Amino acid sequence: MSASSALQAACAAYRSAASFERESLEGVPGHSHAAEIRSEYRTARELERFCSSLAANVVNRARREFAPAGTRLDIDDTKEHERAGLDIREALRTGNIPDIDRLWSSLQRHYGGDSGRDLAYQQAAQRIIRGFWLNRRSVVQRTASAVVLRLRVTSEGCFGRSTRKVSYYSYQNAAECLEGLAAFAGKAGQPALxxxxxxxxxxxxxxxxxxxxxxxxxxxxxxxxxxxxxxSHQVADDLMLFVGEYGAAFMQETD
Incomplete structure (x- = not known):
């Protein structure tokens, strides 16, 4: 039995229990009933929400499973539904069960093997390039001991303390750059970093x-x-190679 068929069966069983209660306890006010009889509309809406949640979980699994460890894939749910020919609302409207297996098969075809891995590294390189505002004309500061890159992160004071914290408007930029760097470090054989x-x-x-x-x-x-x-010079050299291999096309677009 599929998940959606199981939900339909559960709804029917619940409705049967509610009807039995009303037949056995005639005269009891409706607000005192233990089981509420739900309308067909509410049952249909719950089934649609359930199927949508199941499809979202499938795409989330693809984000993790088809990316290298410690990285993620940026995948758009709507585009993946379109690619797989999945229309949950239309399928339910016509009395069919949405084919979630077809969605997973489509994700496997598109992101399986090296495709998902390479895309994850490309997206990581893009996060690094955006974070540090890199382009082919960038002048990177190099000292005797290090190569220096600056990430714009605005901060604000912590209430009642002398420390500072990241401002709301810098959350995403900082988090994405760190994620990109972590993906690079994993690829470069630097698990501790x-x-x-x-x-x-x-x-x-x-x-x-x-x-x-x-x-x-x-x-x-x-x-x-x-x-x-x-x-360090070694890590910086590895980083530039990573950005050059996986982010060259994106860097050209941003020039």
Whole structure:
């Protein structure tokens, strides 16, 4: 039995129990009944919500399963439904059960194997490029000990404390750049660096002016309106190779 068929059977069983209660307890006010008889409309709406939730879980599984460990795929649910020919509302309207298996098969064909892995790295490279505003004309600051990139992150004071926190408008930019860097680190064989970057939660991190975090091959220095990433020369060289391989097309578009 499919999941949606099971839900329909459960609805029928519940309706039968509610009817039995009303037949057995005649004269009891409606608001006192233990089981509420639901309209066909409400049952149909619940079935649609259930199927939509199931389809969303399938796409979420693809985001994780077809990307390398520690990364994710940016996949648009609506586009994937269209690609698979899945229209949940129309299927239910015509008395059919939405083919969620067909959606999964479509995701497997499109993102399975190297396709999902390469796309995840391309998306990671794009996050890095956007975060550091990189393009082919960028001048990267190189010192004797490090290569320095700056990520614009505005901050605000923490109430009742001397520390600062990331402002609401910088959450997404900071989180996406960190995710991109973590994906790069995993690809470059730097699991400790990847793990350290993923542990930075932009929603609750607090820091003081010029505080510093140490990671393998990377120091992060916190300023009021920016985070300064100081990469070792080796990690920086690997990062530039990663961006060049997976982000060249995107960088050309942003020139």
């Amino acid at each position: 990847a793990s350290g970057l993923l542990r930075i939660n932009v929603h609750n991190i607090e820091y003081s002016y010029r505080d510093k975090q140490h990671h393998p091959g990377l120091d992060i220095v916190f300023f009021k309106d920016a985070w300064e990433f100081k990469f």
